[in-house]
Amino acid sequence: MTPKQKLAIAPHQLARLGVDIIEAGFLASNKADLETVKLIAQEVGNSAAVNDGHIPVILGLARCNKNDIHKAWEAVRYAKYPRIQTFIATSEIHMKHKLKMSKEQVIEKARTMVAYARSLGCNDVQFGAEDAGR
Template sequence: MTPKQKLYIARHLAKLGIDIIEAGFPASNKADLENVKLIAHEVGNTVVDSDGHIPVICGLARCNKNDIDKAWEALKYAKFPRIHIFIATSEIHMKYKLKMSKEEVIEKARTMVAYARSLGCIDVQFSPEDAGRSEREFLYEILAEAIQEGATTLCIPDTVGYNWPREFGQLIADIRANTPGVENVIISTHCHNDLGMATANTLEGAYSGARQVEVTINGIGERAGNASLEEVEKYSGMLVQPHKAIVGANAFAHESGIHELGYDFEGKELNDLFWRFKSVAEMKKVITNDDLMALVSN
């Protein structure tokens, strides 16, 4: 998307009442850094309703100083900036992707959360990537360290869409029950849709005590996507299936009843209009209100 399109969407998310907008990954490239900075300036300081709502503007960062510096460079202009730091915690990711031991991962997480706080960012979110496949006791330990260093939100991702709802709900419940200091922070869900379970997992996470849920416009995300907020196919280029709930074209369709338009017919007159309507429907896929009014006036 262009910077203009991203800003347009961010403004409407703010109007919708979204609490936190994760605007991008500033360290990924200069364009993304500038986009996040623009949203931080324009949306992160603008009251959009009578309640005085201004959303938190968030940026993503890996567990290294360069990423965190870039994130803060872009976010510091917002009234409520947040840095979202992540590092993998599953055995398979630590061994083959990070090539780091558990101790090294904990140390990296601990020091980078502290570093983000040292820059002046008082709102730091920490994510143990691939939490759904991480060893529980290790997860409790690294989350406790992040809390101790000043993390304010713990995001629990099902990074590869591996979990089923009951399983993911239990994960959230276990973290709440076993992580020292967890009562002082907010737990968030972050669910991918590889098994078609992202929304169900998100709901189970909320039922189990998560107070923040991470969702995306149109469900856009890696592979099968993320839990979906709503659809903006005009900019994304990803077509929405007609029968999709809430936003699909069929969700606004109904059996044609001319009295919805202020007309009232009965008996033979209604039957005649109905058969003329059926004739038009055989030739046109979509019948508009204008078509119905033309039928009545003919």
């Protein structure tokens, strides 16, 4: 489906239903998703008339790295209420085997990447601790 086709299916309907936050996509996955989220941010994330007065937060998902966060901001920044959610693996097994990082390194990475997202101009940054319950 094209970005316009994806936009026609769900985001406008979610906004009409009064959904507070639309997790619009994982922007690092491909260029088409980035373009789709940019359209969602521009059209759904600004259009109170279309959404019966309600404007949802438009969220872009990003791993804790500068490239992902930059792409997320590139797309969601057009919304009236943009948000970046960045995440990193936090279970012992993932820190050791997937990331090859210590607990302290993971905490520092999370801190610096949240700060990086804020430095781009995003005032609403959410952090997720992936696999924290393990």
